[in-house]
Amino acid sequence: MIFGPRIELKTPAELQVMHRAGQLTRQVLAAARSAAVPGATTAEVAAAAEHVIVAAGARSNFKGYQGFPAVVCISVNEEIVHGIPGPRTLEAGDLVSIDGGAIVEGFHGDSALTMIVGGDDAGSAADRELSAATEQAMWAGIASFAIGTRVSDIGDAIDDFVTERFPHLGLVEEFTGHGIGTAMHMAPEVLNYRARSNGPKIKAGMCLAIEPMLTRGGGETVTLDDDWTAVTADGSRASHWEHSVARHVDGVWVLTAEDGGAAGLSPFGITPVPPAG
Known part of the structure; x- marks a missing residue:
């Protein structure tokens, strides 16, 4: 991805629109998750997500983006990200990452989740651990955004969390988070690993998509x-979690979470605050 130099800072009124885009995105993913049952095709899962966008009178920010053909990416098992929905039939125990978004009044939402088809009990303990670790790493990054001073603090927090808690899992470095607002991908780039660069300062009005990806093997990737479709080079299974998050004058708010991030940030001692409307 290529990011321009300008970092877009949102006004309180724009953050309210961002929140609406984020909540629609949450509903899109919820519909896709409900449709991702054993026997369903990934195209059928994408159709369920698209129905929510159309019914809301909104637009997809994935479909048509650089030619991508669907409103969500659906990545199965060893697929890390950017999987194209199609005729593939889902089976119980498959590990599926769903990444999607929506545009409301010119502002974008973007979020991703990982699930086990057929419910957690249908999957392996290793897959359950992988998904949970990726989700927790995302929250570690969001917590750092809430209290940090530079965007690079997010990657430091994700890297440290994975290294200390799950050293046997692979951290994908090829794909990164990003700024989000009047475009889906904007400056700044949000790394998921510790780097030498300090990155730009975190400022009120900044909105970021924070999205770590972990694997049960190495972090190397191959594009099909x-x-x-990006897959793990070693064939190991992968997980992807993402939220769009706003930092504002009064605190932090997770735009794509139903509770604003309260449950996910609670272990870090952080209480999210909705932006003033």
Whole structure:
């Protein structure tokens, strides 16, 4: 991804629109998750997500983006990200990452989750651990955004969390988080690992998509011939979690979470605060 130099800072009124876009995005993912049952095709899962966007009178920010053909990415098992929905039939125990978004009044939402088809009990303990670790790493990054001073603090927090708690899992460095607002991908780039650069300062009005990806093997990736689907080089399973998050004058608010991030941030001693409306 290529990010421009300008970091877009939102006004309180714009953050309210961002929140609406985030909540629609949450509903899109919820519909896709409900549709991702044993026997369903990934195209059928995408159709359920698209129905929510159309019914809301909104627009997809995925479909047509650089030619991507669907409103969500659906990545199965060893697929890390950018999986194209199609005729593949889901089976109980498959590990599926769903990444999607929506545009409301010109502002974007973006979020991702990982699930086990057929419910957690249908999957392996290793897959349950992988998904939980990725989700917790995301919250570690969000907590750092809430209290940190530079965007690089987020990658430091994710890297430290994985290294200390789950050293046997692979941390994907090829794909990163990003700024979000009047475009889906904007400056700044949000790394998921510790780097030498300090990154830009965190400022009120900044909105970021924070999205770590972990694997049960190494962090190396390969892109398939469709020029979209990224898979693990070693064939290990992968997980992807993402939220769009706003930092404002009064605190932090997770735009794509139903509770604003209260449950996820509670272990870090952080209480999210909705932006003033």
